[in-house]
Amino acid sequence: MNDTASASASKSEQAYAAVKARIVDGSYSPGYRLVLAKIAEDLGVSVVPVREAIRRLEAEGLVKFERNVGATVAGIDPTEYLYTMQTLSIVEGAATALSAPLIGPADVARARAVNAEMRECLEHFDPVRFTRLNQDFHSILFEHCPNPHILDLVHRGWNRLASLRSSTFRFVPRRAHESVDEHEALLRLIESAADADVIEKAARLHRSATLDAYLAQSNAGSVSAH
């Protein structure tokens, strides 16, 4: 973005952005111990703003904080994943339904283009790229949501998910095909100005189907984590 902005922004802000970036891009992997003094030194600031940044990240659920002990990057605990996805399915479904009436033909075209890329991506499957495109696609759908609170919840959910980096679809490649088809179906619903209820249900099911696929996968075989 603008590195000049980081200079004008408060130190807390800088620290927040820096730590968050490192969590999301995987430099700090789950379980990583976040020591205030060390981070402060790395960023060339004192511990106070770092502390504030950590607490903000805690509120977002990206780090876990224990009093008098310290902070660690929040784990990808499968249970947590389940909860996050379920929550996201609900709020994203609502956000998509609310923003649907505000989605114009131009937006639909953009979304369709992204989905075409995704379909193409299926050939020589790249889970990371696919997951990225997936986020782009859904962003177009829910970004017009007029209720900022709901939109914020959706963003938080995606952030949480991003911290289990790379890709959901790495674990459930089969799901990717269905996903692309469901995207097209969703777009059709939006184009035809379907009922909010119908759109909401479709968007929610779309997400919880991915969750179900993941659960079926991890329950069936050995857990490949660790």
Added chain:
Amino acid sequence: MNDTASASASKSEQAYAAVKARIVDGSYSPGYRLVLAKIAEDLGVSVVPVREAIRRLEAEGLVKFERNVGATVAGIDPTEYLYTMQTLSIVEGAATALSAPLIGPADVARARAVNAEMRECLEHFDPVRFTRLNQDFHSILFEHCPNPHILDLVHRGWNRLASLRSSTFRFVPRRAHESVDEHEALLRLIESAADADVIEKAARLHRSATLDAYLAQSNAGSVSAH
């Protein structure tokens, strides 16, 4: 030893609880200017923990914070109210549906008792008491929600609402009667182990009906469809 739990908790925690309490109980009314140094002195701590407490409250939406300017108690901006209620209708609906299968006969009985009190309360209408009971009632319904994230979102929503103190029903007394009836209907659905979809929709409509009543009342006209 727990009566002085505030002593064992961290200063930040104390400050957080103290400020939050004053916002909720109305000592600090909306727009009230929260000056760090003053609060710190009142509580007998330094500004650092107070600052942290304020930021936490900001994350919850109870206070509005402006860089280099200060914090004020978040207003009851009607638009904010609308957003909060809409969000709550969605997450509370989901939470209620998810917890419905876990609600036992004892819980239903308790809820019914609370609702009976509410009905009684209608005679010599006390909006504050009614609103309190209303929260108790709904708490019983969603508190078993197995997804802690969703449950947390519900609590936050209620907190926000609590900060526009006293009572929603002060503004829409007529709505109170319908509310009690809808509560009974909700309980019947839960008892009969109705579909999650049905329960969710009922719970959501129950809340958005209150919102609509409020909107109709305050605008006395109509707002654009949402």
Added chain:
DNA sequence: GAGTACGAAATCGTATACGAAGACTATTGC
């Protein structure tokens, strides 16, 4: 040899202090 107790190191929590940014006020020029 294993378990416990004591002590040292690491890290967090909070206080105090100083610098910076914005808001208010008084004064001056038009």
Added chain:
DNA sequence: GCAATAGTCTTCGTATACGATTTCGTACTC
């Protein structure tokens, strides 16, 4: 008389410092 500007004053933002708490290692005892 009104507006613009300069100066002051309040309040926030961050650094540094010290006390509190936890954890880990080591030695001692059973």
